[in-house]
Amino acid sequence: QKEVEQNSGPLSVPEGAIASLNCTYSDRGSQSFFWYRQYSGKSPELIMFIYSNGDKEDGRFTAQLNKASQYVSLLIRDSQPSDSATYLCAVNPWAGNMLTFGGGTRLMVKP
Amino acid sequence: EAQVTQNPRYLITVTGKKLTVTCSQNMNHEYMSWYRQDPGLGLRQIYYSMNVEVTDKGDVPEGYKVSRKEKRNFPLILESPSPNQTSLYFCASSPEGARVYEQYFGPGTRLTVT
Numbered sequence: 756q757k758e759v760e761q762n763s764g765p766l767s768v769p770e771g772a773i774a775s776l777n778c779t780y781s782d783r784g785s786q787s788f789f790w791y792r793q794y795s796g797k798s799p800e801l802i803m804f805i806y807s808n809g810d811k812e813d814g815r816f817t818a819q820l821n822k823a824s825q826y827v828s829l830l831i832r833d834s835q836p837s838d839s840a841t842y843l844c845a846v847n848p849w850a851g852n853m854l855t856f857g858g859g860t861r862l863m864v865k866p
Numbered sequence: 867e868a869q870v871t872q873n874p875r876y877l878i879t880v881t882g883k884k885l886t887v888t889c890s891q892n893m894n895h896e897y898m899s900w901y902r903q904d905p906g907l908g909l910r911q912i913y914y915s916m917n918v919e920v921t922d923k924g925d926v927p928e929g930y931k932v933s934r935k936e937k938r939n940f941p942l943i944l945e946s947p948s949p950n951q952t953s954l955y956f957c958a959s960s961p962e963g964a965r966v967y968e969q970y971f972g973p974g975t976r977l978t979v980t
Contacts, residue, residue, distance in 0.1 A: 787967055789967060789968070797973075797974075798956055798971035798972060798973055798974050799909070799956070799971050800971070801968050801969065801970075804967070804968060843908070843909065845909075845967075847967050853899070853911050853914055853924055853925075854899075854911065854967055854969065855911075855925070856901075856908045856909040856910070857908060858906065858907065858908035859908055
């Protein structure tokens, strides 16, 4: 079982819709959670991080964390074609100063 | 401009020929790390460094070496590359303390070992 799991997609949504991306993790002691966006052929870039249970909003992005259920999600409101990319979930496990990444979900926003 | 740079960006080499991929950051970051990205396997951490002269293994360290003699540089060394090390490699750096995991990635190095 992978430590961080994401549906590989592609997840296809129409322009203007809400895109919902999900991630589950296996290490119950994980402390911090990150969402990175990676455009095709480019390097990952950090878009959100969340440390506490609940929601965290930043512009059109909302990260949601539920430690009891061991999942973290990313909502993108008013999706735009420019949001089309692969979204990587990353988790800092309890043991070690490192990040464990999921395989990523490919999002396609259609005009 | 704040950035992480990697060289070379593309490299084709043969099995067994030692190579080094350089990584440099100009943000005075404490933490640096190397990842490889493979289709279906995602990003996997190879090595990381919390500070000068402090390095530690990530998830897939076999076949790789690193050194951190200066704060800004973190080269990745493949002493005897093999075809299974063909991959896309990313270097990343981040600030110290609570922001250590907010990583800034370099542009990537695509390595092919024949």
